[in-house]
Amino acid sequence: MAAPAATEKAQWSSRFAFVMAAVGSAVGLGNLWRFASEAGENGGGAFIVVYLMCVLFIGIPALMCEYAIGRASDKASAVQSVTDVARRSNASTAWSATAWIGMIAAFMVVCFYSVVAGWVIAYIPKFALGMFNGLSDEQISAQFGALNGSLGQEIVYMTIFVALTVWLVARGVNEGIEWAAKMLMPVFFFLLLALCAVALMIGDAGAAMSWMYLPDFSAINPSVAVSALGQAFFSLSLGSAIMITYGSYLPRGINIPRSSAIVGGMDTFVAVVAGMAIFPIVFALGMSPDSGAGLFFQTLPVALHSVPGGNLFGTAFFVLALFAAVTSSISLLEVSTAYLVDKLKLSRTKMAIALGAGIWVVGALCAYSDAFFGALDNISGKIMLPLAALIAVLFVGWRMTKEIRDQEIEGLPAPVMRVLYLLIRFIAPAAIAIILIMGAIQQWAPGLYQSIFPPQPAAVEEGAAPGALEDEDTAAEAEQAEEQAETVPEPEG
Numbered sequence: 001m002a003a004p005a006a007t008e009k010a011q012w013s014s015r016f017a018f019v020m021a022a023v024g025s026a027v028g029l030g031n032l033w034r035f036a037s038e039a040g041e042n043g044g045g046a047f048i049v050v051y052l053m054c055v056l057f058i059g060i061p062a063l064m065c066e067y068a069i070g071r072a073s074d075k076a077s078a079v080q081s082v083t084d085v086a087r088r089s090n091a092s093t094a095w096s097a098t099a100w101i102g103m104i105a106a107f108m109v110v111c112f113y114s115v116v117a118g119w120v121i122a123y124i125p126k127f128a129l130g131m132f133n134g135l136s137d138e139q140i141s142a143q144f145g146a147l148n149g150s151l152g153q154e155i156v157y158m159t160i161f162v163a164l165t166v167w168l169v170a171r172g173v174n175e176g177i178e179w180a181a182k183m184l185m186p187v188f189f190f191l192l193l194a195l196c197a198v199a200l201m202i203g204d205a206g207a208a209m210s211w212m213y214l215p216d217f218s219a220i221n222p223s224v225a226v227s228a229l230g231q232a233f234f235s236l237s238l239g240s241a242i243m244i245t246y247g248s249y250l251p252r253g254i255n256i257p258r259s260s261a262i263v264g265g266m267d268t269f270v271a272v273v274a275g276m277a278i279f280p281i282v283f284a285l286g287m288s289p290d291s292g293a294g295l296f297f298q299t300l301p302v303a304l305h306s307v308p309g310g311n312l313f314g315t316a317f318f319v320l321a322l323f324a325a326v327t328s329s330i331s332l333l334e335v336s337t338a339y340l341v342d343k344l345k346l347s348r349t350k351m352a353i354a355l356g357a358g359i360w361v362v363g364a365l366c367a368y369s370d371a372f373f374g375a376l377d378n379i380s381g382k383i384m385l386p387l388a389a390l391i392a393v394l395f396v397g398w399r400m401t402k403e404i405r406d407q408e409i410e411g412l413p414a415p416v417m418r419v420l421y422l423l424i425r426f427i428a429p430a431a432i433a434i435i436l437i438m439g440a441i442q443q444w445a446p447g448l449y450q451s452i453f454p455p456q457p458a459a460v461e462e463g464a465a466p467g468a469l470e471d472e473d474t475a476a477e478a479e480q481a482e483e484q485a486e487t488v489p490e491p492e493g
């Protein structure tokens with residue numbers, strides 16, 4: 001006989017545990033690898049200003065909606081939570097589409113995420129054992145292509161990462177997820193601040209700061225806005241049913257608006273501080289900040305190689321990235337694990353291992369084919385995550401009963417509440433719908449996208465110096481790629 005629901009459903013042991021787990025999910029490779037490359041390609045300060053507005057006005061309200069749905073129900077998985085709250089609100093159970101789409105998207109994300117995290121693991125011994133010593137810049141940069149071209153190596157590193165993720169999820173909400181987040185996140189913050197301080201001292205702090213914080217407002221265009229909003233969603237783990245699931249482990253008495261603001265604030269803080277750890281070094285060597293996905297695995301190692309203490313700095317940076325990646329991947333796996341454990345009544349360990357095997361197979365396909373990697377990344381990131389988030393926000397704004405809503409989203413003064421509902425009902429859905437449509441056009445009608453957002457103006461306008469280096473850089477990269485006779489993929493995150 002099944003145990004009563006109350007004992008089946010896990011709960012965070014404290015507010016600190018919840019905040020660390022939620023921040024752990026949000027803070028990940030998205031803040032380091034993806035944020036830096038997006039900011040770099042979209043004009044630095046211009047992107048950052050729009051990004052901050054997206055987090056504040058759209059991301060944080062959307063977080064509140066997902067937590068509210070999760071906590072409003074005592075069910076054990078996101079799909080059931082939404083179904084349950086929809087029933088109680090006399091709304092169609094089709095609203096559970098937010099959890100279904102989110103859960104499938106989370107599974108897709110964790111597959112390619114594990115490949116990238118595998119690259120991160122591969123770079124730790126490279127720095128720690130001084131394997132870059134004595135190499136030329138080209139040789140260091142070419143290491144990424146070599147790693148990428150070796151399916152065997154990629155699979156070995158990915159396997160380590162998937163095994164780690166499975167192990168933590170199998171240990172459960174308190175002993176696994178919460179434990180990892182409470183241990184790793186504080187170390188992560190400490191390392192990040194230390195690295196940022198070092199980078200500001202040894203790098204070109206002035207150039208980095210003015211590029212990041214003195215926005216060239218003329219560089220803001222619709223394409224920058226779409227990228228910024230997409231990045232905000234990815235970074236806050238929105239639309240992946242994760243925050244609904246984590247919300248369902250939330251005890252009463254924890255204030256949802258406040259927690260959402262803390263999670264959104266900390267996630268943004270990490271992205272910005274990571275930028276301040278990366279860009280001063282990139283600028284100090286006169287390198288271009290807009291080398292995209294290569295920034296993290298090519299530009300940064302080359303830059304670190306030529307600064308004093310670079311090996312130590314590099315080891316610390318990639319260890320930190322690994323911590324961030326693990327606390328995100330456990331959240332990505334937890335969503336489907338929670339659903340299947342409840343549905344099939346199998347043990348958590350068995351389910352986590354079975355899903356881990358699935359991730360391993362799909363991850364290996366991503367490592368094998370850049371096209372497959374890109375497709376998975378684009379469809380999940382540009383279509384599924386925003387779509388699931390849109391459904392969640394619309395549900396809370398328009399269909400959830402007022403009683404349930406007021407019980408979950410509470411503790412704010414009336415005028416703030418009114419603004420919040422304006423955001424939840426109108427602004428956020430409209431903005432998400434726009435990124436969704438733009439993402440779909442970009443995916444399925446690239447020609448049309450190009451005519452809406454001609455590629456040139458942003459790159460030309462955005463700050464003279466960095467933009468000017470772009471062509472040279474691309475040419476150099478192309479040469480390297482030829483030399484290695486291996487294509488370096490350009491994952492967009």
Ligand code: PHE
Binds near residue numbers: 106234
């Ligand atoms: N937010 C995590 C990061 O920034 C990754 C993630 C993306 C998690 C999408 C869930 C959904 O790395």
